[in-house]
Amino acid sequence: MNFFTFTKLKRTLLMLTAVFWLGCGGDGNPSNNNNGGGTDSTGNNTTHTHTWGEWSITTAPTCTASGVETRSCTQGDTTETREIPQLTGAACYYGGAPNICGKDGTADSCKKTEIGGVTWLAENLNYLLESGNSWCYDNDETNCDIYGRLYDWETAKTVCPTGWRLPDTADWNRLDEATGGGGSRNEKLKSTSGWKNSYGESANGTDDFGFSALPGGVFTYAFTDGPFFQMKGSQGYWWTITERSDGRGDSRYIVAIGLIIGGGISDDGLSVRCIADN
Numbered sequence: 151m152n153f154f155t156f157t158k159l160k161r162t163l164l165m166l167t168a169v170f171w172l173g174c175g176g177d178g179n180p181s182n183n184n185n186g187g188g189t190d191s192t193g194n195n196t197t198h199t200h201t202w203g204e205w206s207i208t209t210a211p212t213c214t215a216s217g218v219e220t221r222s223c224t225q226g227d228t229t230e231t232r233e234i235p236q237l238t239g240a241a242c243y244y245g246g247a248p249n250i251c252g253k254d255g256t257a258d259s260c261k262k263t264e265i266g267g268v269t270w271l272a273e274n275l276n277y278l279l280e281s282g283n284s285w286c287y288d289n290d291e292t293n294c295d296i297y298g299r300l301y302d303w304e305t306a307k308t309v310c311p312t313g314w315r316l317p318d319t320a321d322w323n324r325l326d327e328a329t330g331g332g333g334s335r336n337e338k339l340k341s342t343s344g345w346k347n348s349y350g351e352s353a354n355g356t357d358d359f360g361f362s363a364l365p366g367g368v369f370t371y372a373f374t375d376g377p378f379f380q381m382k383g384s385q386g387y388w389w390t391i392t393e394r395s396d397g398r399g400d401s402r403y404i405v406a407i408g409l410i411i412g413g414g415i416s417d418d419g420l421s422v423r424c425i426a427d428n
Contacts, residue, residue, distance in 0.1 A: 174200045174223035200225040211236055248295035252277035257311045257424065263360035266328025268321065269426035272362050274298025274388075277309055284309075285369050285419045287382050296344075297366030297382070300419030303399035306389040310424035317425045319392040322402050329359055336404050339363045346383050353384070363404050369419030377417075387420040 203222050208231070211217030217234035251260035252275045261272040276298040278284060282305030287293035301309055310316050317325075329338050340355025341362045347353040355363070367382030381387075385403055392400040399416050 174202055174225065174228055202230075205232075207234070210234075249273055249276045249298055251275055251298060252309075252311055255311060257314050261360075261362075262426075263362075265359045265361065266324055268324065268328075269428075270317075270325070270361065271314070271424050272360050274364065274366060275301075275309060275422040275424060277311070279305060279309060282308065283417075283419070285379075287367050287369070287379050293366075293382070297364050298421055300366065300369045301389065301422055302419055303389055303416040306399070306420065306422050307391055309422055313427055314424035315427045316389060316391040316422065319390050319400050321425055322390060325361075329361075336363075340404060344383065348384065365404075366421045368403075371415050371417050387418075388423050389420045 201224050203224060205219045205221045207217060207219045209218040211234045216236045218231055219234055220229055220231045222229045251257070251271060251273045253259060255277065257271065260275075263270055263272040274297055276294050278299065283302040284299040284305055286299060287297060307316055325339075337355045338358040339361045340353075340357060341364050342354050342357050345353040345355065345365050363386050365381070365383050365386045367379055367385060368387045369377060369379050371377045387401055387403040390400040390402065394400050397416075401420055403420075
């Protein structure tokens with residue numbers, strides 16, 4: 151074997167060796183090949199395919215932080231990681247399950263809480279009637295899975311399941327008294343997640359009584375350029391069955407800074423909490 155033949159053979163062996171170790175990613179960078187591995191050949195015409203293993207969770211995502219999952223190449227010790235998005239939506243409310251309160255036309259699927267001797271639904275009603283007007287915020291079913299439906303007043307007066315009714319103004323006043331009244335009452339009624347103030351800062355409550363009020367927003371005709379959805383994340387609105395002197399439905403709404411008594415335009419879409427009709 152002369153020098154030139156030896157040099158050529160050496161280069162061939164080096165090239166084969168280099169190809170052999172490429173594996174998952176072609177150029178040695180696993181992130182460039184997410185669907186399988188590279189293929190290499192030895193001098194014996196044996197083909198080896200380096201593939202990625204299954205993704206495994208190394209840090210689970212939560213409602214406040216993203217997670218991480220990892221996978222490894224079947225050849226060598228190459229690994230890659232990717233972020234698992236932070237949990238959002240129904241996964242972070244109602245014990246990790248979508249709100250199905252009233253979907254079957256009964257209150258059997260609804261969470262409940264007793265406050266001041268009165269049994270309240272502990273989540274907003276999410277029942278779609280065959281007649282009447284109701285909406286998911288932004289017409290997105292995902293929002294109904296979290297906040298329940300928004301009903302106009304006439305529909306709200308008939309939507310509560312058998313054995314339950316829409317509370318009147320006196321019922322809400324008793325709820326206020328039973329939870330201590332004053333400026334702190336909204337903190338005790340609000341859920342422990344999901345609330346932001348106008349600056350985007352956390353405005354969550356303590357949910358001392360299991361009422362779990364969520365900021366489901368409103369579908370409103372109050373402005374000349376409406377109707378439109380607004381205030382999700384910072385305000386929650388609930389109908390009463392009481393009619394005001396101006397003919398509008400009486401309502402209650404919780405904002406980041408307090409519980410407010412107000413009159414809703416009857417065509418507006420507000421949330422509904424029912425109470426047991428004892």
